[in-house]
Amino acid sequence: MRTFALILCLLFVSRAARAEDWRQFRGNDSSGVGAGENLPTKLDDPQTLKWKAELPGRGLSGPVVVGNRIFLTASSGYRDDRLHVLCFSTETGEPLWDRQFKATGRTVCHESMCMATPQACSDGERIYAYYSCNDVICLDLDGQLIWYRGLGHDFPNASSSLGMSSSPVVSDGALVLQLDTDSESFATGLDALTGATLWKHDREKSAIHASPTLYHPSGGNAAEVILQSKKSLQAIEPRTGKIKWEVEQPCGSVASSTIAGDLVVAPLRELTVLRPSESAPVPEVVWSDSKLSPDTPTPVAYEDRVYVLKDSILSCADLATGKPEWQMRLKCKQAYASPLAGNGHLYLADENGVLQTIELGGEKGKIASRLELGETIMCTPALAGEAFYVRSDKHLWKFAAPN
């Protein structure tokens, strides 16, 4: 048994996320922060655009980067039932492979969305692609199918006519998915190697579009997955589904929680900063503020400050106290993309395809660059290694600082 546990540990820990990877929605640690020290900050400098690659379908899902490969989901066809998993070279943007599958669940959604709305995730060895029709596909990095589940086929009532957008996370050998709709809701953990169901929790019937958030407690304890619902915020063990702690407050249904070190910044009734602790059954509330409650984009915490983008207003507050620091009105349309941070800047993308970087560190934010791509962007980009990746309706783009 001990040997088995050791093998499991080696299997899942030996591929600990590398800083140059971006393995899930808002990054390896669900912080939305890129570690690169030379991330591009002048996106309007033509030399920063390294390449753009054409896409065979739509998607609101962001890029996943593992080593020198980028993985992306897309969907196509009149019925939007062709599900793609795509792989590109980070160096050249060359398409390496495209695997297509056929949706087994409902492919109806709001016209702005599509089946490839949730973002894929990776444990460094496999890609886990999840779609609005509740199909789940596991492939190795070379495109070999490992397993396929049709959760829409298994649970046909767990569907939303608006579409599903919650992006899964993978941790401790378990893929954690949240399928919360008005008609049937559940969270489930699937064995990452086989696709078998490890656990399934029925949840309150209410549509939640937010994503599970990976949280690494201080002291090196095993990662937890934070789930939002209209009833509470829960932290669970990914492998067992066991609830570690719970805050009984209704959560926002679209923006997700974000992580800042050992703090959880959660959209409860108000934006609330929590400090979970092994010794306390309920996390300490550090502060909360209704004025900072997010809409669609998930807030990001960076260098002791928290940033919230609501409509075209960017607000900055002190992470430790919640004290407002500054606000700025941006020239942009509604953003579906969550802001990211790195190299002293925020990275923003709006629906009209306007990219902006905001220089931080001073008394106010300052627009460092603004670039109109001319294509719709509804995904959250990636900051992997020293590059900024974003997907529009038609292309995948790579930006990096000029050599």
Added chain:
Amino acid sequence: MHWHPIVILSCVLTLLCARPGWIGAAEMDESIQALMDVGAQGKGHEQAASALRDLSQQPATALLPLLHGMDRANPIASNWLRGAFELIADRELKSGRLAVQPELEAFTLDRSHSAESRQLAFDWLLKIDPDAADRLVPGMIDDPSAEFRRASVQRLLDEALRAHDAKNVAGCKTLYAEAFNAALDPDQLDLAFDKLVELGEAPDLKRQLGLLNRWWLIAPFDHRGGIGFDAAYAPESEIDLQKKYAGTEGEVAWVEKTSDERHAILDLNNLLGRHKGAVAYAYCEFDSERDQPAEIRLGTPNGWKLWINDQPMFAHEEYHQSSRLDQYRTPVRLKAGKNRILLKICQNEQTQDWAQRWEFQLRICDESGKAILPVGAPSSDAEKVSQR
């Protein structure tokens, strides 16, 4: 399992030129069966994963057996087979060894195969031979596969547009009528319908979509506080169109209503009065020519339940998230003769402007979207136009 002679020949050739990792026909048969045995809830994953590893090492000769497997596979298993097919086909294409063009073309054209397997064969045929689309698609105008039919109809619509630009009114009208008669997808039907109306014709869009336009309705029953979705009111235990029942606001009776709306939307606010926290029932009878599989395709922004011949088929409770044609697809079995269709439509108590619709639209078609018409349905005007 019966294989096509080409498949058997391919397997024999494979054996003769076998490389390490290649397996014989019997083992391939077993591996494919392991993928076909995958079911719901992760059933059969362990055996299938092992089989998938074996199959992925096979040469291009494994492709046709995989396609044949898809013909008989459930939707989940079909994707496992597809995963093996795509991996092999991609590898062989990149190494210049995907020399199965005639086989893929023959498979594509053979309508006895499933729409899924034929489409996959065609997708990969196009990677080898991009001109195959021009060669094959025009002949797919009556294809049972919705995707093939759609591509073929699109060519007619494009041709009709060119005829219109060339002021060829008669040709244009014929082409749009052909497209209207062949199309399965609502967007193509809508386009052809509008063009035919502009050209002075009066095609029957509701008929072509298989929309049911005449219903018996009764309401309101109580759904205040959300109680009505699970409450079984009288129409769930008996259908007597002459009878009256106790409703939320007094006695209620069945009334027969039709819709003038293009896609046969029955607007209950308009037809029965504006109610919130209310349940309505809709009933009709459908005379099926024979015992046959069918899809009930429903659009509604409200919570709903569906019964066919008194048997519950599906129920879904969500409100005001959207409403559209073909929003919900429920597979059913129609019996020969009269079929009783009962629908429950629940309106909640949200007060926002965007949460006031109380309506439904319903059509009956086959899996591809082709309308299933009741016995005695008249032929359409568009059919007459295209036959001129």
